[in-house]
Amino acid sequence: MSRRIDHLVVAVQDLDQAGSFYQRLGFQVGGRNRHPWGTENRIVQFPGSFIELIALGEGAAIAPHQASAFSFGAFVRDYLRDREGLAMLVLDSQDAKADAALFAEKGIGAFEPFHFERTGRRPDGSETKVAFTLAFASLVQASKAGFFVCQQHYPENFWNPAFQVHDNQATRISSVTLSAPEPENLRAFLTAFTGLQPVSPDGDDLSFRLNESHLDVLTPDDAAESYGSIEAELDQPSFVAFAVRVEDIPGQAKRLDSAGIAYQHIGSRLIVPASAGFGVAIAFEPTQY
16 A cells, blocks of 8 residues: 555644745645534645645534544644644545544554535636545544545545646645654554555654655654754654745745745755744755755
């Protein structure tokens, strides 16, 4: 089995403020969508993956967690009580029901698959239907790190090249970083979740190849060295950063300067710190990185 990153869930308090910030970073940000239970999102789409900016909408009716039912809305709500940031990693699924059964068999999540539909919009503003089935996994020692896979039932209505053109020439999500006090303690869970063995671990760190992207599990010190500054739960695993590939690093530096957005040069990458990026560090790296 080879999975790819389907999307990253970035939880924020103010959806429009976050959307404006991502536009200033040079991304094309989609309009506001609402889930049936009341969370609302705006999406930054790439070919085959996306960043989901998400917030609680007015009048949200959030279902509680149950033994056999993971509540996506409750996870986002509880996350936002403590912080903003990268809350969840989502991989793709061809059969979410089968994945839910697999997760239960491997002991990483005995949850029923969760199906929902919502209205989407085409580039011309007309409405279309999108639908998803999710299968959740749960890492007991990581209350602030969510994991699930997503099966898209109308992918032709969701993915659209017109939404994947960005002023900053971003082409894809290249990595996501999970900070953990003891990365080795996550090996079994992440192997079961991704279906992969870690590749070329350096010292105490782990890395999982996800198609053309990768998931890196770093100690807080190593994560801080890679990203300059992070906002991490020092006593438990938490997602702290992601990276995207862009065609023109000097051009992106000029864009950030013009927008008044703080960043650091670390190697060949530009790092927007978590303190500026709604709780998550954002790296821009060259396409040949």
